[in-house]
Amino acid sequence: MGGDHGPGEVVAGAAQLSLRREDIQVVLVGDTEQLAPLLDAQSYEPRRLSLRHTPQWVAPQRRSREALDELPEASILVACRMVAEGQADAVVTAGPTGAAILAAERCLGRVPGVRRAALAAVTPTELRHGPRQDPFALLLDVGSTLHVRAEDLVTFAIMGSAYATAISENPRPRVALLSNGSEPHKGPSEVVEAHQLLLEMKDIEFVGNVEGLDIPRGTVDVVVTDGFVGNVVLKMIEGLGEVITDLAADAHARKFLWRLGLNMLSSGMKEIQSLLDWESYGGAPILGFTQPVIKAHGRSHSRAVGNACKVAAKAARSDMAASIERAMRRMPRSGSQSG
Amino acid sequence: MAQEVTRWRHAYRWDLDKTYLDTRFEKFGELLRIPFQGAEDKVNVPGSAALLRELTRAIDGQADSYVSIVSGSPRQLREVLEAKLRLDGVTWQEFHLKPQLKNLSKGRLRAVREQVGYKLPLMLRSRVALPATLRETLFGDDAEVDVLVYSLYADLLCGRSSGEELDALLKKVGASAAARQRCASDLASLEPSGSDREPVETIFIHLDSGSPPALFAPFGARVIPVFNYYQAALVLFARGHLDVQSVVRITAAFLKADRCGPWELANLFQDIARRGHLPTDAMETLAIGVQDDSAGNEAAEVVWNSAQRLLDLQGMVGPSPQPDPPPLDYPALLDHLKSSRRAARRARSKSESG
Numbered sequence: 001m002g003g004d005h006g007p008g009e010v011v012a013g014a015a016q017l018s019l020r021r022e023d024i025q026v027v028l029v030g031d032t033e034q035l036a037p038l039l040d041a042q043s044y045e046p047r048r049l050s051l052r053h054t055p056q057w058v059a060p061q062r063r064s065r066e067a068l069d070e071l072p073e074a075s076i077l078v079a080c081r082m083v084a085e086g087q088a089d090a091v092v093t094a095g096p097t098g099a100a101i102l103a104a105e106r107c108l109g110r111v112p113g114v115r116r117a118a119l120a121a122v123t124p125t126e127l128r129h130g131p132r133q134d135p136f137a138l139l140l141d142v143g144s145t146l147h148v149r150a151e152d153l154v155t156f157a158i159m160g161s162a163y164a165t166a167i168s169e170n171p172r173p174r175v176a177l178l179s180n181g182s183e184p185h186k187g188p189s190e191v192v193e194a195h196q197l198l199l200e201m202k203d204i205e206f207v208g209n210v211e212g213l214d215i216p217r218g219t220v221d222v223v224v225t226d227g228f229v230g231n232v233v234l235k236m237i238e239g240l241g242e243v244i245t246d247l248a249a250d251a252h253a254r255k256f257l258w259r260l261g262l263n264m265l266s267s268g269m270k271e272i273q274s275l276l277d278w279e280s281y282g283g284a285p286i287l288g289f290t291q292p293v294i295k296a297h298g299r300s301h302s303r304a305v306g307n308a309c310k311v312a313a314k315a316a317r318s319d320m321a322a323s324i325e326r327a328m329r330r331m332p333r334s335g336s337q338s339g
Numbered sequence: 340m341a342q343e344v345t346r347w348r349h350a351y352r353w354d355l356d357k358t359y360l361d362t363r364f365e366k367f368g369e370l371l372r373i374p375f376q377g378a379e380d381k382v383n384v385p386g387s388a389a390l391l392r393e394l395t396r397a398i399d400g401q402a403d404s405y406v407s408i409v410s411g412s413p414r415q416l417r418e419v420l421e422a423k424l425r426l427d428g429v430t431w432q433e434f435h436l437k438p439q440l441k442n443l444s445k446g447r448l449r450a451v452r453e454q455v456g457y458k459l460p461l462m463l464r465s466r467v468a469l470p471a472t473l474r475e476t477l478f479g480d481d482a483e484v485d486v487l488v489y490s491l492y493a494d495l496l497c498g499r500s501s502g503e504e505l506d507a508l509l510k511k512v513g514a515s516a517a518a519r520q521r522c523a524s525d526l527a528s529l530e531p532s533g534s535d536r537e538p539v540e541t542i543f544i545h546l547d548s549g550s551p552p553a554l555f556a557p558f559g560a561r562v563i564p565v566f567n568y569y570q571a572a573l574v575l576f577a578r579g580h581l582d583v584q585s586v587v588r589i590t591a592a593f594l595k596a597d598r599c600g601p602w603e604l605a606n607l608f609q610d611i612a613r614r615g616h617l618p619t620d621a622m623e624t625l626a627i628g629v630q631d632d633s634a635g636n637e638a639a640e641v642v643w644n645s646a647q648r649l650l651d652l653q654g655m656v657g658p659s660p661q662p663d664p665p666p667l668d669y670p671a672l673l674d675h676l677k678s679s680r681r682a683a684r685r686a687r688s689k690s691e692s693g
Contacts, residue, residue, distance in 0.1 A: 053654035
């Protein structure tokens, strides 16, 4: 029940989804005293929407580990426990990422062989991907693990490839490492080492290094990096989308000729706007756990929350976690990897 | 009069379209199809027939239920609609249909759509002929202004609203002078119930148009918005109108015909309890009542699991809504309902086009 806009947007997103998708059941976990009036003010379909009461929740400003130790009934823990016990199939949260990762670690556990979880996000691209011609690529990690080892980057590549196969139905996604040059020796030591390790792996289509400009171009299907760089890149793309929209609105208001020009380009502008609209992509999966965990953006409005739930349902249906587990089993073991 | 008092155990008043029957007339094509439909083409709102059958089921040593149906459908449909009710195994004492052809031929276009000036006089006239102590439960929907008509009717019977307020509202909706005069005279001839309990016990509003439940909060605890009649059955069990077996039979009807599985029914159960209309003690009684049947009887098992699931969890049963609504300003509420409906229609068409 987190998120910058409070539980109202989460409740509205779930309510709208309950009206539109007959194949998804949503359980809202949180303080019913707070949630009930918000829900009653919405149109919703109660056959596909229920509540689970818990009075505790993790405030965004709190340290996640400390908060979860003190709040055993925190909503994120209850939600993860429900999934672990088979009462639900996936967790969606707009709350703090750290709390979601810790709660998932405690209740669901990591896939064997995965040392660190990775937050994966889709980024809009010029080129299309996979058999469905999706206008986006997968970028991971975007904030889960700030300091990585080479083995972590390899794990992220395997998980990203498995996710793209399961969710985007891309049978052989092209995977690359993000670096400051395409040459194998370019970049920090962990990237150089990961490059060598990935070259030896035959199960994934590793195409080498890509640079920042390749992300919006979409030259590959999965871009692998550490959580620090990934987060900076992701936020920059989001910011760019918002700035383009603001600039267009400003130009529209300032000069008649510009307005005329923009009106003539309006359908194209709308396409660009929808491509850059992060709310339409739903949430980002936190890969590496035995069940799907989807992190909705903290700034999510109802539409983004609903889309995050759709991503969660798709991840659960495609048995995405099991695909990752199978891919990890095929990964050659090295001495430095631990579970 | 003493004989009349024992003749009926409770009165149930039903609207027909969108309350009992799942009638669609939002599009022109749907409207055109209606006159050509036979009784077997008419579709029930899920659970409506099962619920009405259970409410009118004969009980040894008890008087019968009184059923009144007031519909805005034209009188020309009487034969088909009565055949439909008979097909459903439903019995009734009153069945009113609207003189739509007469309204059209006399150019009374407002009267074709208007519900307040049509239903209220009929209900008051019907009440005059019934024992003053008879209590009522009313069923309507959110497509028109049933909640307002029923609430005003309830307030008139218990004396919370006056003849002047009734007249002001009738004037606002354009009711004829004759209808206003009839209402005033029927209201004046009503006997006081002589009981502390209000004559209208519950008003169920079937959320056909997807209105948020909170829209009906200003009407007080007497009004209970329900998403379907499984929820109404649970409330009516809690209020002593239905026994455990009736609830199980209605549950079975939902499992069989109305696209509701155990999970969906459990969610509907939770929803009505969460909104404070199904107290814990009623849930316990229901759970105990179905416990013996729950092995091998899917419907009983669904009820048992739903009740048990809620009783096991903390904080899932909402507090009962405040019993006494504040005095209602009916003309203002009429405007509020109409503007909410317009806003909802706009939002729906925007969402459909987007």
